[in-house]
Amino acid sequence: MNFDINSTPLDLTGEKYKDVPYEEKVRLMNEVKEDVRFHDVLYGCYECGVCVAACPSARFYDFSPRVIAQAMAREDAELVYTLMNDSIWDCSQCFSCDRCPRGNSPGGLITLMREVAVKNGLETAKEALEGYGRIIYKIMSTGTQVSPDMLQPNAFPDWGHHVNEIADNLDLWRRALPPETLHTVETGWSVSEKTIIELYLIWHMTGVMDMIKEIDEGLFMILQDVMEERLEDAGYDVTFDE
Amino acid sequence: MSDVGIVRGCKIPKDLYYSVDDHTWVRLNDDGTVTVGMTDVAQNLAGPVLHAKVKKVGLTRAKGKPIGTVESAKWVGPIKTPVSGEIVAVNEKLADDPQLLNRDPYGEGWVVKMKPTNWDEEVQELQTGEEAVQKYQEKVEREDIKACEHVE
Numbered sequence: 312m313n314f315d316i317n318s319t320p321l322d323l324t325g326e327k328y329k330d331v332p333y334e335e336k337v338r339l340m341n342e343v344k345e346d347v348r349f350h351d352v353l354y355g356c357y358e359c360g361v362c363v364a365a366c367p368s369a370r371f372y373d374f375s376p377r378v379i380a381q382a383m384a385r386e387d388a389e390l391v392y393t394l395m396n397d398s399i400w401d402c403s404q405c406f407s408c409d410r411c412p413r414g415n416s417p418g419g420l421i422t423l424m425r426e427v428a429v430k431n432g433l434e435t436a437k438e439a440l441e442g443y444g445r446i447i448y449k450i451m452s453t454g455t456q457v458s459p460d461m462l463q464p465n466a467f468p469d470w471g472h473h474v475n476e477i478a479d480n481l482d483l484w485r486r487a488l489p490p491e492t493l494h495t496v497e498t499g500w501s502v503s504e505k506t507i508i509e510l511y512l513i514w515h516m517t518g519v520m521d522m523i524k525e526i527d528e529g530l531f532m533i534l535q536d537v538m539e540e541r542l543e544d545a546g547y548d549v550t551f552d553e
Numbered sequence: 554m555s556d557v558g559i560v561r562g563c564k565i566p567k568d569l570y571y572s573v574d575d576h577t578w579v580r581l582n583d584d585g586t587v588t589v590g591m592t593d594v595a596q597n598l599a600g601p602v603l604h605a606k607v608k609k610v611g612l613t614r615a616k617g618k619p620i621g622t623v624e625s626a627k628w629v630g631p632i633k634t635p636v637s638g639e640i641v642a643v644n645e646k647l648a649d650d651p652q653l654l655n656r657d658p659y660g661e662g663w664v665v666k667m668k669p670t671n672w673d674e675e676v677q678e679l680q681t682g683e684e685a686v687q688k689y690q691e692k693v694e695r696e697d698i699k700a701c702e703h704v705e
Contacts, residue, residue: 445624530629532633
């Protein structure tokens with residue numbers, strides 16, 4: 312069996328992004344460093360490789376949490392830019408790398424880098440997140456989990472051929488779940504009015520909606536539609552900036 | 554049906570008006586209303602549609618605002634109205650059979666009927682006939698949009 316699902320090696324030569332001005336790369340790196348959480352995720356790195364040994368993504372991709380910590384510690388803006396485009400989306404954010412003897416959190420560092428990539432609308436971030444639009448829509452509009460009908464064979468081909476069989480009988484599979492999981496979507500996944508209104512307000516006030524607007528305008532538009540209407544019904548006069 | 558242009562296997566009927574960038578079409582009806590829908594290219598990009606939620610009758614929407622939401626396995630997005638106006642009818646069948654959008658995007662898969670409020674001006678920004686086919690051809694090539702496959 313071949314587990315080499317992404318055989319494209321990471322290009323560390325800097326050649327790929329040589330046309331992007333150095334100042335822009337520095338600007339993005341500094342945006343990561345200026346995050347208040349930055350000092351809690353990176354102290355220093357002596358390249359022991361414990362993080363890489365623990366990292367599941369490192370087994371399958373040309374990906375290394377150590378390289379990311381190193382690049383940021385050395386303030387190598389060129390390398391940070393390459394990683395911010397072509398490496399950070401290979402991380403599964405499992406935080407196995409948090410076992411670092413220096414107390415670094417490469418996974419936490421990647422969280423910050425991803426946020427900067429999204430806020431600045433990097434094309435690679437758009438590509439990486441393209442397939443998640445519907446998941447974000449479901450979670451953010453309903454305030455709960457993804458919908459059971461998401462298990463479609465053409466959505467997750469990497470799940471293997473048996474996904475066809477499961478997708479065909481999805482309703483039956485759900486009915487077969489133990490009763491304590493409340494196997495109907497309506498009761499098990501219902502969210503109270505108070506909660507959903509709070510969630511919408513939090514996403515509005517914390518800038519989450521602004522981030523989405525930067526990355527997927529269509530998604531922003533339909534979420535805005537759903538949220539504004541419901542907030543208005545609840546007596547809030549909130550408009551999401553156009 | 555009148556003349557139909559073909560762009561990478563996708564059908565572009567020449568009697569309709571198109572907002573190529575938003576993948577929508579408009580048909581001018583005899584009573585002055587317009588019918589709006591998604592193009593063949595759009596349904597092909599989205600893949601089999603799982604849910605289609607259409608706005609309600611009576612709602613007034615400005616050009617470019619959503620008149621509905623389409624969800625496929627991988628994609629979710631708005632159907633943006635190419636003209637401003639009031640929604641006077643919605644395709645109720647889409648709720649139960651959203652794949653009408655895939656099977657018959659220019660017929661049974663229509664989305665809404667609207668009473669346009671600024672047709673004379675907004676029609677200038679839409680393309681029709683050979684010009685629409687040409688513009689779609691350019692878009693499909695520029696963005697390397699995959700070819701349509703029709704399961705009849």
